[in-house]
Amino acid sequence: MKRYINPYIAGIALGFVLFASFFLCGKGLGGSAAWARLSAWLMHLIAPAHIENSPYFGHYFAHGKNPLHVWLVFLGIGTFIGGLVSSFLNGRSRIEVNRGPAISVRGRLIYALAGGILVGFASRLGLGCTSGQGLAGASLLSLGSWAFLFSVFFGGYATAYLVKDGWL
Amino acid sequence: MAPVLKLAHMANSPADLFVAVCLGFFFGLVLETGGLANCRKIAGVFYLYDVTVVKVMFSAILTAMLLLYASSALGILDISMLYLPDTFIISYILAGIILGVGMVIGGY
Numbered sequence: 001m002k003r004y005i006n007p008y009i010a011g012i013a014l015g016f017v018l019f020a021s022f023f024l025c026g027k028g029l030g031g032s033a034a035w036a037r038l039s040a041w042l043m044h045l046i047a048p049a050h051i052e053n054s055p056y057f058g059h060y061f062a063h064g065k066n067p068l069h070v071w072l073v074f075l076g077i078g079t080f081i082g083g084l085v086s087s088f089l090n091g092r093s094r095i096e097v098n099r100g101p102a103i104s105v106r107g108r109l110i111y112a113l114a115g116g117i118l119v120g121f122a123s124r125l126g127l128g129c130t131s132g133q134g135l136a137g138a139s140l141l142s143l144g145s146w147a148f149l150f151s152v153f154f155g156g157y158a159t160a161y162l163v164k165d166g167w168l
Numbered sequence: 169m170a171p172v173l174k175l176a177h178m179a180n181s182p183a184d185l186f187v188a189v190c191l192g193f194f195f196g197l198v199l200e201t202g203g204l205a206n207c208r209k210i211a212g213v214f215y216l217y218d219v220t221v222v223k224v225m226f227s228a229i230l231t232a233m234l235l236l237y238a239s240s241a242l243g244i245l246d247i248s249m250l251y252l253p254d255t256f257i258i259s260y261i262l263a264g265i266i267l268g269v270g271m272v273i274g275g276y
């Protein structure tokens with residue numbers, strides 16, 4: 001298993017990818033929209049009428065549109081492949097439940113589900129996650145994005161002590 | 169002139185979606201290479217045992233910011249055409265706090 005590269009080098013490379021995204025397509029990189037659309041698509045398999053009439057998700061399906069046929073979903077597919085290739089090339093690819101030394105697998109999975117629900121909700125409320133708001137918006141010096149970014153740190157630090165058994 | 173594909177009225181064309189997959193590929197590659205696909209590194213920020221994520225994020229923001237500024241100053245990028253989410257400050261602060269809470273619980 002190879003070590004991760006220098007974080008500043010990774011950051012500069014990430015900045016170039018983000019800039020390329022703006023330069024070529026006119027929009028920044030985002031991570032959460034693909035998940036929202038995938039969830040909507042899955043829910044549509046189970047309860048199509050409900051999801052089509054949902055005030056939030058309904059427009060994904062307007063005029064018979066496929067919710068997955070959008071730029072951010074294709075970006076997400078690329079991100080999955082890129083991450084997979086990198087982890088294979090660096091010998092980091094294996095099946096595991098990555099967790100702190102003190103928590104059980106079951107406990108970690110419960111934490112992951114609870115955290116995931118909160119992050120999913122928050123990313124829709126905030127129109128983005130740490131990629132769309134945190135990276136893309138912040139690099140354009142958007143006030144809202146910086147308010148979002150500092151609030152993420154605030155929320156994280158305020159909660160860290162309560163869930164320290166998960167990580168320390 | 170840039171944004172290239174947007175100015176060519178090719179947003180959401182097959183070419184635009186292909187570029188999205190390629191951009192995503194490098195996005196995923198760089199994130200994994202830098203350690204941001206590892207939840208213990210993300211949690212490390214909140215317990216200050218590993219601040220890799222902060223180093224990666226802020227050097228990325230700074231790099232992209234300088235490149236955007238330079239290309240705009242050189243007149244090769246029309247910065248007003250870039251997508252920017254509207255500013256809903258209260259929602260964003262609330263969303264950020266909830267996301268931060270979720271992130272330290274869930275690890276991503």
